[in-house]
Amino acid sequence: MRALTIRLPQVPDFAPLDAYDHDLLREIYRRMVLIRQFELKVNELFLQGVMPGTIHLSLGQEASAVGACLALEAGDVITLTHRGHGQALAKGVSADSLMAELFGKVTGCCRGKGGSLHVGDMSVGALPAIAIVGASSPIAAGMAFAFKRGETGQVALNFFGEGTANKGDWHEALNLAAIWKLPVIFLCENNLYGVSTHVTEVMAIDYVAERASAYGMPGSTIYGNDPIAVHEAVKSAADQARAGGGPALIECLTYRRGGHKRDDPGAYRPQEEVQAWLRTDPIPAYRERLLADSRFSLSAIEAIDAAVASTIDASVEFALASAAPTTESAWEHVYAD
Amino acid sequence: MRALTIRLPQVPDFAPLDAYDHDLLREIYRRMVLIRQFELKVNELFLQGVMPGTIHLSLGQEASAVGACLALEAGDVITLTHRGHGQALAKGVSADSLMAELFGKVTGCCRGKGGSLHVGDMSVGALPAIAIVGASSPIAAGMAFAFKRGETGQVALNFFGEGTANKGDWHEALNLAAIWKLPVIFLCENNLYGVSTHVTEVMAIDYVAERASAYGMPGSTIYGNDPIAVHEAVKSAADQARAGGGPALIECLTYRRGGHKRDDPGAYRPQEEVQAWLRTDPIPAYRERLLADSRFSLSAIEAIDAAVASTIDASVEFALASAAPTTESAWEHVYAD
Amino acid sequence: MPTDRKQSVQSTSRQLTVVQALREAVREEMRRDEQVFVLGEDIRIGGSFLFTLGLLDEFGSERVLNTPISEAGFVGLAIGAAIQGMRPIIDFQYGDFIFTAFDQIMQQCAKLQYMSGGQVSIPLVFQLPTGASGRGAQHANSVETVFCGIPGLKIATPATPYDAKGLFKSAVRDNNPVMFCVHKHLYGSKGRQLAESSISRGHVPDEEYLIPLGRGDIKKRGQDITLVANGLMLHRSLNVAEALENEGVSVEVVDPRCLAPFDTDLVINSVVKTSRLLIVEEGSERGGWGAQLAADIAGQAIGFLDAPIRRVATPNVPIPFSPVLESAVIPDEARIRSVILELMDH
Amino acid sequence: MPTDRKQSVQSTSRQLTVVQALREAVREEMRRDEQVFVLGEDIRIGGSFLFTLGLLDEFGSERVLNTPISEAGFVGLAIGAAIQGMRPIIDFQYGDFIFTAFDQIMQQCAKLQYMSGGQVSIPLVFQLPTGASGRGAQHANSVETVFCGIPGLKIATPATPYDAKGLFKSAVRDNNPVMFCVHKHLYGSKGRQLAESSISRGHVPDEEYLIPLGRGDIKKRGQDITLVANGLMLHRSLNVAEALENEGVSVEVVDPRCLAPFDTDLVINSVVKTSRLLIVEEGSERGGWGAQLAADIAGQAIGFLDAPIRRVATPNVPIPFSPVLESAVIPDEARIRSVILELMDH
Numbered sequence A, B: 001m002r003a004l005t006i007r008l009p010q011v012p013d014f015a016p017l018d019a020y021d022h023d024l025l026r027e028i029y030r031r032m033v034l035i036r037q038f039e040l041k042v043n044e045l046f047l048q049g050v051m052p053g054t055i056h057l058s059l060g061q062e063a064s065a066v067g068a069c070l071a072l073e074a075g076d077v078i079t080l081t082h083r084g085h086g087q088a089l090a091k092g093v094s095a096d097s098l099m100a101e102l103f104g105k106v107t108g109c110c111r112g113k114g115g116s117l118h119v120g121d122m123s124v125g126a127l128p129a130i131a132i133v134g135a136s137s138p139i140a141a142g143m144a145f146a147f148k149r150g151e152t153g154q155v156a157l158n159f160f161g162e163g164t165a166n167k168g169d170w171h172e173a174l175n176l177a178a179i180w181k182l183p184v185i186f187l188c189e190n191n192l193y194g195v196s197t198h199v200t201e202v203m204a205i206d207y208v209a210e211r212a213s214a215y216g217m218p219g220s221t222i223y224g225n226d227p228i229a230v231h232e233a234v235k236s237a238a239d240q241a242r243a244g245g246g247p248a249l250i251e252c253l254t255y256r257r258g259g260h261k262r263d264d265p266g267a268y269r270p271q272e273e274v275q276a277w278l279r280t281d282p283i284p285a286y287r288e289r290l291l292a293d294s295r296f297s298l299s300a301i302e303a304i305d306a307a308v309a310s311t312i313d314a315s316v317e318f319a320l321a322s323a324a325p326t327t328e329s330a331w332e333h334v335y336a337d
Numbered sequence C, D: 001m002p003t004d005r006k007q008s009v010q011s012t013s014r015q016l017t018v019v020q021a022l023r024e025a026v027r028e029e030m031r032r033d034e035q036v037f038v039l040g041e042d043i044r045i046g047g048s049f050l051f052t053l054g055l056l057d058e059f060g061s062e063r064v065l066n067t068p069i070s071e072a073g074f075v076g077l078a079i080g081a082a083i084q085g086m087r088p089i090i091d092f093q094y095g096d097f098i099f100t101a102f103d104q105i106m107q108q109c110a111k112l113q114y115m116s117g118g119q120v121s122i123p124l125v126f127q128l129p130t131g132a133s134g135r136g137a138q139h140a141n142s143v144e145t146v147f148c149g150i151p152g153l154k155i156a157t158p159a160t161p162y163d164a165k166g167l168f169k170s171a172v173r174d175n176n177p178v179m180f181c182v183h184k185h186l187y188g189s190k191g192r193q194l195a196e197s198s199i200s201r202g203h204v205p206d207e208e209y210l211i212p213l214g215r216g217d218i219k220k221r222g223q224d225i226t227l228v229a230n231g232l233m234l235h236r237s238l239n240v241a242e243a244l245e246n247e248g249v250s251v252e253v254v255d256p257r258c259l260a261p262f263d264t265d266l267v268i269n270s271v272v273k274t275s276r277l278l279i280v281e282e283g284s285e286r287g288g289w290g291a292q293l294a295a296d297i298a299g300q301a302i303g304f305l306d307a308p309i310r311r312v313a314t315p316n317v318p319i320p321f322s323p324v325l326e327s328a329v330i331p332d333e334a335r336i337r338s339v340i341l342e343l344m345d346h
């Protein structure tokens, strides 16, 4: 494997938090923990065999999802990937409707028709996820196109993985966004792997962001396990985009704590790499930084943890108590009226 | 239109020809004239209404087709575009079989089943043309893959236009070729337009070759109306590729003398641009250089012109005298045995 | 009983080509609703079949967009814009190029409405020149066929200027993706050599009208046999039917006009009357829309049939370039005629 | 008369799952011909359905290639390699992803042989997991359906380990592109929860054998009604047929095994005997292969039928995620049974 070393985590010095708004810092933490707890619970439900379908967990990647989504306005939209639970929760999809969707219940955000691979809620700006790799990039550009044409000031953010940057749809989307200066941010969650395949095997360059120049677009690579760094990068790209400056490509270096999906132990990964990255878990790292900030007490943080835990428990109860969709509903929504 | 000036021809000083082999220089001339005369004749036959189908002429682009193909070995292969007559003749497809193909005759290189959009002859290494923009790039990479795997020392060259560089298939092909170091040359005939659309409208960068770095591949932009410059660039890329150095992207700046296809006057083009480029016609320019070389006399050159003229006349006679395919042949070649 | 085609020779009527009728439709809809916009390759100069000719002047480059050659990209972009409330119309140079965007059609556009539990809808029209026109296999696909089996899409295949205009306006107002497939020989665009250009002109009223998607039309009444055909094949079928009328065979010619939704009832009612069914389509026989129709009739009305259900279609071959071969494989009037006569012998 | 499935319980026979049978086939062919190689996403660790498990060890990374996520790219690459004499096998994680490479299939792979006047041929096998398996609409396509109408392609849809192995070996040796579609529930890959995993095991002989592409197989003999089904639906149909046998209804179950070429004669011969026809497929009803078969029978053997031709298929909806909805739309044994009984009332 080429250049393992450059793929080991390069943890930068963290910026002090004093300059940041208390509520924002708090919310970043809360959402990261919400995602973590949600997915741990989902994993557990899977192992128990009570949850249907398949799941792709984003454990370890919470910082980029949360940092990115909290840098957006409520009216902005995101597109989600197959690994979309975290992105959904980060953008504000409720744990209840998300959990119910995973169970295929009628109270799910997509009425049980989508499932884990297609979660989303338009009312909070989360387009139900597209599971075909690369296909969401032009669609995100298209939403941005409508924003630009309608002069709404909204921005679209397209989540994708580094493996996706080798798809044709992605290429076409970046070019379209660049030539039409669309307010869209292409946000790469570079977790080094597409399923089992290391990025160095499928790209002869070091970073996805190097491709931005091929479209005349700004590109940057950042440490994706720091939610603050992601927040900064996305905020400034969104400001630019709103001001008519066009799209940007932001690459967040991060790592899956587990395998590609539930039945994958991820054994193809070198231990050196796994161990180094596991030590960079974004949540404890961020928690430590919060605790170092005088505005956050341990008990306040533990209160967040506890509140999240009951949110999750409640969401499971909600989902289990919800009805399955009626058989007739299978025939609805094939065509819009 | 952005940056018209950089799109006006930048004619470099031509290298003196003394260093080049006499027969090569002669053959370059002969093939350029062959293409020119062939296409002028085809255009005439069209206007007379005797030729079926549609045609895309490459008048003005002879230098890059010929320079590129003559830099290859006989065993190397090319893929052709919708604008493929010149590429075919440059690689050695016979005028007879090409003309017969345009007439849909059974003696055509594709037995009349292909037509103008699909000309080619495998026996001279010209894969029958693919008219879907971008689709030939991965196929060229695939032929190169077979060469590499078989250690045959052959090279594949993929002709495409600058408009094609915005297709997903093209992107995926370049990446595959780069990561697997395939012996394939991506040769862009940048004639500034895809149909009526100027390259500056569909790319936010100046040159297609700037995209090479996105794949970790060498890229260069050259003046494409000088067959010698093209020959040099392709020769050195082919040497590299044969030596295991992998693919290259070469962009030849050139210009269509006419419209996109027969019924297009090309009126969307600014006169300043058209006039400037028309003055760079590669054939008279090269002819002058030959005449300046003591090894070439006017009469020798005129003899070539005359020989080509009779080749073309003969090809028309051949085509007209040839039989149409039998109706039954429509049912052949759907499946291979 | 006058058919649409017959109306076309009434001297008082306003005569348009299909592409003129389509341009009127798109212009009227763009005036009516400013969310409607058009995008595609080279459409500022009119596009391949001159569908967008003149639109730039009236609506400007904000609503008439030249795209790069990036079919998957701009189809996806149109989907996104539609999700956010716009109503894009994509002009394809040739329908054949849509296969490079097939995932965006099959997996995104057709399904997002459903997968999202109705959260989004995608009003999006694809203007797709279809069929063979002397350019070889890669420019000769009957694209409508490929979309027939995809739930979530609507498909129109008008054959006359009147139908083209009325259906197009409905397509633009529909909240679903509509594949609008017009045979390349039917536009009547200037500069295009049309094998049968006369059939491209027809009556189009001055007043506004809509034709609902999914309602077929009986183009010629008859008693003895039901012939269902669309697009270019409709015209060939009508020619045959008109000629046979004088020979004592009364053919009822049904134009489904849309393949999805398909007006199966119209065909059933006709078959109940005639007891014979012939389906004529240009696409290749295997997997054509005619197969679906034949299956539906064999499932729902087999008892009314006095003869086998026959189909005339292109055999299972790619379309060859050579004009003699192209005409050998694509259904012509002689083939249609002879199958009708065979069926009448039953 | 023992069916393949019955053979599977003979204690002396060698029992394999479908994926084991496929792995044997690919291994044998790779040993036999070194032009054969496999490429696809993550195939070095076995691919999505473990089709390539262990191949890397035996054949090395030169013949077992992990690709980037670039379906159009690596399909095109395989076409080019095939043109130059190699025999690629592409392993798709899910057949559903092939739509992002659709132009390469429809316009290149299927047509280059023809367009070139026979100058090139493209021996290329696509290993395509097909059908619904609880993952929502984008991972549930019956991909075989989409390819049915494309001249130049062959299509296999084996349902048993025996057929899978014999057909796969023929596919690798065939000089044409072959879409090899196996239902996701039939592989029997370890770690996959199979709705009906028992049906994935079956007898596979030790000796080498080939099954020609295009020859169907009667999986159960019967007198009263012909039921044609493939893939997962074959197993559901056989379960119903076996149960009905005890109730005095004798169902003949025909497995076409390939959709192109299609063994229509086998069906006709059966229908001539039974006078009744039911076609069961998982794909959506509109535009399915069953429509083509129904049309063929309605065209060629309508006189032998005593009842309408019926079809059981998924209605025209995308596949919903919720398990209750998925099972509501995909044909199950109850639906198959009740339509058989309805037909027997005719």
Ligand SMILES: Cc1ncc(C[n+]2csc(CCOP(=O)(O)OP(=O)(O)O)c2C)c(N)n1
Pocket: A081, A082, A083, A131, A132, A133, A134, A160, A161, A162, A163, A164, A165, A189, A191, A193, A194, A195, A260, D041, D069, D071, D093, D097, D100
């Ligand atoms: C077009 C397509 N090909 C293949 C797949 C199967 N697949 C699902 S996720 C995935 C890996 C994606 O890698 P990356 O983009 O890096 O995202 P990650 O899974 O790492 O978040 C693949 C190959 C797919 N969904 N779509």
Ligand SMILES: Cc1ncc(C[n+]2csc(CCOP(=O)(O)OP(=O)(O)O)c2C)c(N)n1
Pocket: B081, B082, B083, B131, B132, B133, B134, B160, B161, B162, B163, B164, B165, B189, B191, B193, B194, B195, B260, C041, C069, C071, C093, C097, C100
């Ligand atoms: C996928 C696809 N889209 C559109 C077309 C129609 N088309 C044919 S040639 C052409 C322009 C190609 O431009 P370029 O690549 O610059 O080549 P040039 O014609 O200038 O040689 C277009 C759009 C096509 N053949 N294939």
Ligand SMILES: [Mg+2]
Pocket: A161, A162, A163, A189, A190, A191, A192, A193, A194, A195
């Ligand atoms: Mg990844």
Ligand SMILES: [Mg+2]
Pocket: B161, B162, B163, B189, B190, B191, B192, B193, B194, B195
């Ligand atoms: Mg060009």
